[in-house]
Amino acid sequence: MKRKTAFLISILLALVVVASIWYGRHHGLLPAAAGKEAVLYDRLFGTLIGIAFGLFLIVQGVLIYSLIKFRRKPGDTADAAPMHENLSLELVWTAVPTVLVMWVAIYSFDVYTEMRGTGALMMAHQHHHAPVMVADASGTSPLFSPDATTEVAEPLALEVQAMQFAWIFNYPGDVASAELHVPTGRRIRLNFAAMDVLHAFWVPELRLKQDTIPGTPTHLEFTPQKTGEYSVVCAELCGSYHGGMRATMVIQTPEEYQAWLTEQQELAQAYDGSMIAGRLEPSLDAGQIRQLQSRFMASGGHLNHSHS
Amino acid sequence: MTQVIPHYPMGDAQPNRTPWWTYFTFSTDHKVIGIQYLVTTFVFYLIGGALAAIIRTELATPDSDLMPPEWYNGMFTMHGTVMIFLWIVPSVTGGFGNYLVPLMIGARDMAFPFLNALAFWMIVPGATLLMGSFFVGPASTGWTAYPPLSILTEQHAGQIMWIFSLLIIGTSSILAAVNFVVTIWSMRMPGMGLFDMPLFCWATLAAAIMVLTSTPVLAGALILLSFDLMGGTNFFNPTGGGDPVVYQHLFWFYSHPAVYVMILPVFGIVSEVLPPHARKPIFGYKAIAYSSMMICALGLFVWAHHMFTSGTPDWLRIFFMVATLLVAVPTGIKVFSWMATLWGGKLRLESPLLFAVGFISMFVVGGLSGVMLGSAPIDIHVHDTYFVVGHFHYVLFGGSVFGIYAGLYHWFPKMTGRMFNEFWGKVHFVLTFVGFNLCFLPMHILGLMGMPRRVAQYDPQFTTINQICTFGAFLLAISTIPFLVNAVYSWLWGEAAPNNPWQALTLEWTTTSPPHPHNWEGDPVLETGPYDYGKDYSQSSLVRH
Numbered sequence A: 001m002k003r004k005t006a007f008l009i010s011i012l013l014a015l016v017v018v019a020s021i022w023y024g025r026h027h028g029l030l031p032a033a034a035g036k037e038a039v040l041y042d043r044l045f046g047t048l049i050g051i052a053f054g055l056f057l058i059v060q061g062v063l064i065y066s067l068i069k070f071r072r073k074p075g076d077t078a079d080a081a082p083m084h085e086n087l088s089l090e091l092v093w094t095a096v097p098t099v100l101v102m103w104v105a106i107y108s109f110d111v112y113t114e115m116r117g118t119g120a121l122m123m124a125h126q127h128h129h130a131p132v133m134v135a136d137a138s139g140t141s142p143l144f145s146p147d148a149t150t151e152v153a154e155p156l157a158l159e160v161q162a163m164q165f166a167w168i169f170n171y172p173g174d175v176a177s178a179e180l181h182v183p184t185g186r187r188i189r190l191n192f193a194a195m196d197v198l199h200a201f202w203v204p205e206l207r208l209k210q211d212t213i214p215g216t217p218t219h220l221e222f223t224p225q226k227t228g229e230y231s232v233v234c235a236e237l238c239g240s241y242h243g244g245m246r247a248t249m250v251i252q253t254p255e256e257y258q259a260w261l262t263e264q265q266e267l268a269q270a271y272d273g274s275m276i277a278g279r280l281e282p283s284l285d286a287g288q289i290r291q292l293q294s295r296f297m298a299s300g301g302h303l304n305h306s307h308s
Numbered sequence B: 001m002t003q004v005i006p007h008y009p010m011g012d013a014q015p016n017r018t019p020w021w022t023y024f025t026f027s028t029d030h031k032v033i034g035i036q037y038l039v040t041t042f043v044f045y046l047i048g049g050a051l052a053a054i055i056r057t058e059l060a061t062p063d064s065d066l067m068p069p070e071w072y073n074g075m076f077t078m079h080g081t082v083m084i085f086l087w088i089v090p091s092v093t094g095g096f097g098n099y100l101v102p103l104m105i106g107a108r109d110m111a112f113p114f115l116n117a118l119a120f121w122m123i124v125p126g127a128t129l130l131m132g133s134f135f136v137g138p139a140s141t142g143w144t145a146y147p148p149l150s151i152l153t154e155q156h157a158g159q160i161m162w163i164f165s166l167l168i169i170g171t172s173s174i175l176a177a178v179n180f181v182v183t184i185w186s187m188r189m190p191g192m193g194l195f196d197m198p199l200f201c202w203a204t205l206a207a208a209i210m211v212l213t214s215t216p217v218l219a220g221a222l223i224l225l226s227f228d229l230m231g232g233t234n235f236f237n238p239t240g241g242g243d244p245v246v247y248q249h250l251f252w253f254y255s256h257p258a259v260y261v262m263i264l265p266v267f268g269i270v271s272e273v274l275p276p277h278a279r280k281p282i283f284g285y286k287a288i289a290y291s292s293m294m295i296c297a298l299g300l301f302v303w304a305h306h307m308f309t310s311g312t313p314d315w316l317r318i319f320f321m322v323a324t325l326l327v328a329v330p331t332g333i334k335v336f337s338w339m340a341t342l343w344g345g346k347l348r349l350e351s352p353l354l355f356a357v358g359f360i361s362m363f364v365v366g367g368l369s370g371v372m373l374g375s376a377p378i379d380i381h382v383h384d385t386y387f388v389v390g391h392f393h394y395v396l397f398g399g400s401v402f403g404i405y406a407g408l409y410h411w412f413p414k415m416t417g418r419m420f421n422e423f424w425g426k427v428h429f430v431l432t433f434v435g436f437n438l439c440f441l442p443m444h445i446l447g448l449m450g451m452p453r454r455v456a457q458y459d460p461q462f463t464t465i466n467q468i469c470t471f472g473a474f475l476l477a478i479s480t481i482p483f484l485v486n487a488v489y490s491w492l493w494g495e496a497a498p499n500n501p502w503q504a505l506t507l508e509w510t511t512t513s514p515p516h517p518h519n520w521e522g523d524p525v526l527e528t529g530p531y532d533y534g535k536d537y538s539q540s541s542l543v544r545h
């Protein structure tokens, strides 16, 4: 009897494990992955959602089983056999989750530093995560520490302004665009300045998000991989039209990108360096953006941390 | 165990019924105050629910077409604020806490009855101010009110009213918390040690400690915010050198613990409801009691997990990630202990137990998505999206609200002296359970796929899923009808309740239903531990009345 139960439980657990692994790979809950970081993210996410799915099955399974198996039979007024505690059981369900969450923490930390392309501030010199960075083919991760930046190629840095309710992306040669164009295979650094309230730059396909904060420069780095058009979404409540604060991000091959940039630069020159390029998002036309921009510049701007 | 159930005739046979008008007075009776809290907060639940229905109706279509988007911002701001500050927090602490704590520890009242009444009646100006702001244009910057938006907002008057309303309600909850700590610490009846207390008291103690440590910080932040807003100071306004991120730290230093204030007492309710309806002792009493205190301690050091994208330094993100993930351990201990309590029991599948099991089942979903959110890189993608909206509704609705319903059904006979109708209780449960999952499960997908929260318009690719959510929300709205009708009808005309309809062992069941004005006519007698099920009590006064 006892052995039979044990056997049954092991079979069930094995099924749960199989289901979890399957679900972790086939959850279909995420949009396309357009950047190197997104690929890392998806691996971590798949693992965590798989574990969560397995635990979900176990808990709900036990609850449903209990509701059916242990319901009181009509006419039975006696209490159930008392059971106050079981030390080994309690140790198990304290220790296993502890180990599990610590493992999740370490794994997440690892992915985090890898996504940031840094050896996370405090570990910058321990080379703890160095192999990860070296293995990275595009190899353009700048470290935070200034002495290390010399070792790696500079990322392509763009100044980005966020304002109610639009994004402006600035390129070399006086190009300001409502569209974000970036080439594949190169690390991109966006330096954000918010001119009125908080906003947040989010591209779901990059799995990255960064708040923009008035008065405090923030930045985000990523490596685009998959060409296509994606939405830039504002993810921090910024006023009435927060829901309409969107822009397009176009990931292009380096050649296409260069062609686009040259064209924009020529246009900008032709129009006295003040041309706004790109298809503008509904609520703003070129004149409005220019107006906002000059208001921003007049306010002192926060673009003085340029890296290019 | 044989049980002698006394037979009261239908109708008004209960000796200790409180006249209805007492509830409109400055009564210092903790039982009156408890019910004042429960009824008042439930009314606000209905208001918050109506706002939710408006939100979901707007979101039935991708365009912002039901109302102007700035109104929409007012709707979800008021929805969140009402649900947290006028429903869950006051109902689980002020409502259940006041009603139950003295009865459970064998006291005649709370330590400071006057303060207690004062705390309740402060809700009235606080709530009036908040509701009044609808007439001037309500606060529209989310329940988080992040500057600089909350300073530059066009709903200036509404934002100021929002701040003062929260200051008043916050003060009320501090007063209530002082009362709980002192009462639980010093008013237990002779012979009841801390570890003889029902677990609800442990949970309330932990929640009260969290209120005391964190609410003053919120008050500080709000006062400074009001200076920025009214006096043009620059504490949080970057144009004058202020730092908006400091506000976020102060705000979450309160508001993450507030999440535990909203759930810890509900953990306590569930620990009380399960044993009598499963006819088994609670499994792992000490572990559950200690885990409440562990959550209380850990919960104070996780706040910045709400700020992973705020430009916080890396070491901070890592620290808060680890601390956050650790909270899963004491929480897991509770969940497993509850499951073990059910295991091998003799489950009475009626409304209190159904809602308590529903609580475990739904809370676990919120807990699992919570662990994922605790992982900083995962959170960076889904922060401020519908994934988070799905997550916290599994905790606050699937958790707190399901647990509150379990408690309402469980203690309804004690509080009102009448039984509720079990059939409509089951209908209520099924509708709530189905509506809830239809409304909130799909939100996780929305967030992951790219829909941010707090938006009145969205990408048309998300239309179908949003419509499922909206359908679920309407079902949820309908689900409250059977409850309301049942509660009102049963309170007025229901079958008279015996003193101990569930044959439960905690002290509140040893007095009459409803309890005597001084709780017990004579002195309460501690005959058993709170969870000593499975022993023979045929000789005990618990069944002899």
Ligand code: HEM
Pocket (backbone or CB within 6 Å): B048, B049, B052, B053, B055, B056, B076, B077, B079, B080, B081, B083, B084, B088, B141, B142, B143, B144, B389, B393, B396, B397, B401, B439, B453, B454, B455, B473, B476
């Ligand atoms: C009655 C059914 C409910 C429905 C249909 C509902 C629906 C929603 C929706 C759709 C949002 C997102 C608004 C947005 O981001 O644009 C929201 C936000 C929120 N809800 Fe609920 N909700 C319900 C109950 C509750 C309960 C019981 C609580 C308990 C505390 C709660 C607390 C909140 C909070 C704090 C927010 C955030 C508000 C903000 O973003 O500032 N809700 N709700």
Ligand SMILES: [Cu+2]
Pocket (backbone or CB within 6 Å): A199, A200, A234, A235, A236, A237, A238, A239, A241, A242, A243, A245
């Ligand atoms: Cu926005």
Ligand SMILES: [Cu+2]
Pocket (backbone or CB within 6 Å): B255, B256, B259, B302, B303, B305, B306
């Ligand atoms: Cu939190």
